[in-house]
Amino acid sequence: MEKEQYRSVIRFLFLEGKSRSEIKERLDAVYGDSSPSMATVKNWFNEFQRGRTSVFDEPRPGAPKTATAEKNVTKIHDLVLADRRLKVREIAETVGISKDRVGHILHEILGMRKLSARWVPRLLTPDNKRNRETTSEQCLTLFKRNSKEFLRRFVTVDETWIHWYTPETKEQSKQWTSPGERAPKKAKTVQSAGKVMATVFWDSQGVIYIDYLEKGKTKGTQGCTMPNY
The missing domain is CATH 1.20.5 (Single alpha-helices involved in coiled-coils or other helix-helix interfaces)
Structure with missing residues (x-):
């Protein structure tokens, strides 16, 4: 469906007095995965609230420089700061420019990158x-x-759970294959429920002592005794 048709539906529901969330729910129910994003719905709802009647993009004469005008840069920057998980497609729909131009503004002009959260x-x-x-x-x-x-004299201590069985990682399971061979398969496995807590003491020379405590037990039933030095 053309974006103007989506906007027409948003305007129709807006004139019926529907809220932003109600409009989004109606669109999702009818169009499913192809439904416009909530950011798009909010943007056009606000446009119609300000008195706009046209569902078509305003003329943008000239070369792509117009798309990178200061107002678009500012608008994209504000959108990203408001929701840092926005997709390029959603930003492009909201601002009304191509995904390529949005990418250019984000990376080349604003110097932004989309990174996964660091654990x-x-x-x-x-x-x-x-x-x-x-x-x-x-x-x-x-x-x-x-x-x-x-x-x-400085001793550091830390604790960590050690599972009785830890499955190999995807990197560890890599195998050499000949041309035409399919990728190897393996059953999905998870870490075992059985585990013990290792309490490790170390100083500048290395590990001093390791104490193991089974799951479900406490220090009261299994004490930790430091070696004598």
């Missing part, structure tokens, strides 16, 4: 960050006072 063990609260800063400053003071003695 971190946990998100620190302001209190966590403050405690780490204070502890680090105290350790640095002790280190400057006597670096050799500090490193000799």
Whole structure:
């Protein structure tokens, strides 16, 4: 369906007094996966609310430079800052320019890239960050006072779950194949339910001690004793 037809439906439902979400639901019910994005619905709903009656794009004379005019750059930048997960297609539909021009503005003019979220063990609260800063400053003071003695006596501890069986990764399962051969197959496996928690102590010379605690048990039933030095 042409984009003008979608806009006509949005305008018709707008004039019926439907909300943005109701219009989106109606479009999804009728057009399914080909339905315009919520960003497009919101944009044209706002246009009609401001008094616009035409569903056609305004004339954009001249070369592609018009598409990269300052107003388009600003509009695209505002859209991305409002929703950083927007797809290029959704931005193109909202602004009314091609996906190629949107990509050019995002990458070449705004210098933006779309990256996957980086995994971190946990998100620190302001209190966590403050405690780490204070502890680090105290350790640095002790280190400057006597670096050799500090490193000799400083012990770090961490915990991690170890599964009884961990399936190989996709990278580990790679095999050499001859021309014409199909990719090898393997049954999907998951990490075993059985696991133990390993508590590891180490200093500047290496690992000092490792304690294992089975799932379901506590330190009260299986204690952890550090070796004597």
